[in-house]
Amino acid sequence: MSLSIEVVEPDRLGETPIVAVFAFAARGEGNPTLAPGLPALRAELGLPSELDAAECAREGFHGKVGQVLKLAGSVDPRIFVIGLGKADGVDAERWRRGAAALIRSAGEAGEAALVVPPDAPGAALAEGAVLAAYRFDTYRSKPSPSALGRLLIVTDSDAVRETTQAGVVAADAVCFARDLVNTPPSDLNPTQLADQATERLTGRAGTTVEVWDADKVEAERLGGLLAVARGSVQPPRLVIARYEPADPVEIDGRVPHVVLVGKGITFDSGGLSLKTPDGMTTMKTDMSGAAIVLATISACGELDVGVKVTAIAPVTENMPGPNAVKPGDVFRARNGATIEVLNTDAEGRLVLADGLSLAAELEPDAIIDVATLTGAAVVALGRGICALFGTDQDLIDRVRQAGASAGEPMWPMPLPDEYADHIDSEVADMKNMGKAGEAGSIAAALLLARFVGDVPWAHLDIAGPARSGESSGYLTKGATAFGVRTLLGLLASYRQS
Ligand code: BES
Numbered sequence: 001m002s003l004s005i006e007v008v009e010p011d012r013l014g015e016t017p018i019v020a021v022f023a024f025a026a027r028g029e030g031n032p033t034l035a036p037g038l039p040a041l042r043a044e045l046g047l048p049s050e051l052d053a054a055e056c057a058r059e060g061f062h063g064k065v066g067q068v069l070k071l072a073g074s075v076d077p078r079i080f081v082i083g084l085g086k087a088d089g090v091d092a093e094r095w096r097r098g099a100a101a102l103i104r105s106a107g108e109a110g111e112a113a114l115v116v117p118p119d120a121p122g123a124a125l126a127e128g129a130v131l132a133a134y135r136f137d138t139y140r141s142k143p144s145p146s147a148l149g150r151l152l153i154v155t156d157s158d159a160v161r162e163t164t165q166a167g168v169v170a171a172d173a174v175c176f177a178r179d180l181v182n183t184p185p186s187d188l189n190p191t192q193l194a195d196q197a198t199e200r201l202t203g204r205a206g207t208t209v210e211v212w213d214a215d216k217v218e219a220e221r222l223g224g225l226l227a228v229a230r231g232s233v234q235p236p237r238l239v240i241a242r243y244e245p246a247d248p249v250e251i252d253g254r255v256p257h258v259v260l261v262g263k264g265i266t267f268d269s270g271g272l273s274l275k276t277p278d279g280m281t282t283m284k285t286d287m288s289g290a291a292i293v294l295a296t297i298s299a300c301g302e303l304d305v306g307v308k309v310t311a312i313a314p315v316t317e318n319m320p321g322p323n324a325v326k327p328g329d330v331f332r333a334r335n336g337a338t339i340e341v342l343n344t345d346a347e348g349r350l351v352l353a354d355g356l357s358l359a360a361e362l363e364p365d366a367i368i369d370v371a372t373l374t375g376a377a378v379v380a381l382g383r384g385i386c387a388l389f390g391t392d393q394d395l396i397d398r399v400r401q402a403g404a405s406a407g408e409p410m411w412p413m414p415l416p417d418e419y420a421d422h423i424d425s426e427v428a429d430m431k432n433m434g435k436a437g438e439a440g441s442i443a444a445a446l447l448l449a450r451f452v453g454d455v456p457w458a459h460l461d462i463a464g465p466a467r468s469g470e471s472s473g474y475l476t477k478g479a480t481a482f483g484v485r486t487l488l489g490l491l492a493s494y495r496q497s
């Protein structure tokens, strides 16, 4: 995390070179209006109570979400006005995009102050700002032009102060996941991923982490993980992290337990069913699910999540080495079911079969898996929306609602019994592919569903939104870590209900 955020009282504004305020777009024709709050400070800064109509017209500033007006004549400090769209129905996502717009327009000023209204959602502001400032510069000789180093959020509201801190914690978890995903695949093999996760999680309140090596994976009969790992010289790992709340919530006399499972393919070459060169260029991203569930659990203590959480990440490369699993091979997964491998590039469902079996054995209240699972999900919903599957409508609704609040949109997909035969195998209990060209994301989800027993389950196929093709708003080109903020919001929501 490169941007530091400090919440300050209005009288501690200091010598910052940029002061930003928000504005709402007019309802109909007319001038954008400044958002209220801190009138004394505004007077001191010489901020107009109304924007100058001529200036707005000249600059084409309508107060649209993310639009920035640099007030003419303001020098020390320069005043930036940031659009939030129309005042009615302004949601968290607009505050995120507003904060991101400030970060992206403040250039190399070093520091800026943002004057916020007393009812501003601090978490959204912090997320938008920190994530817009995210850069992955580890491998550059010269760092990319950075955004700001420090943002002062100016308010006298304790609520804003508290929510801002929560937003910083969530954004920091997202940055950790993005760093893992952006790291080149030969610098983040399964062993290195497990080490990084261990380092991140060790010493966090209520949190423990355990790593299974190849021998343990074999002793525990994780046949899917072993089958995929056979083609690589890198041994697989299984990471299990556990979080126990200090101050648990009880629902119907017990503390809910949520298990998160993340697909951790540190590089997906396709195996013997080799991908094309183009298809492989982004496949370091294929451990996003693992990064996301591990990042999520790493923030649970600081956010005082009230439920028990377990994160399980089966981690391996998918490579076509001499011992690789071959199309036609059959293996037995952790829960005893056999799977015929007809396409070695459909490897995610094989490692998840074991991860979900382990999850179901814990008899939790909910299982949620996160996976860059199918190209078909990208075809169906594009890069902005995640395909959401599940067996329990309440859980699905809850996840979708958390996604909407986090600005991580999800669209519900069906799990039709009628398609069960898509994964019928000639020789085994099931095969790892559906029918060519038909319902690829559903076929994958139907296979996963066979490993969760009767535990309420939701499945997030993030193949589309896991990466962004450009840097804009609070996304940076490359890893997005889409899902971390949804899961944190979901886990936090148990305290409210
Ligand atoms: N990791 C890929 C899915 C993927 C594709 C993620 C594009 C992000 C962008 C997955 O392992 C895969 O290769 N799936 C195959 C399954 C097929 C062989 C049944 C796919 O979607 O083509």
Ligand code: MN
Binding pocket: 268, 270, 318, 344, 345, 346, 347, 348
């Ligand atoms: Mn694959």
Ligand code: ZN
Binding pocket: 265, 268, 286, 345, 347, 348, 372, 373
């Ligand atoms: Zn994959």
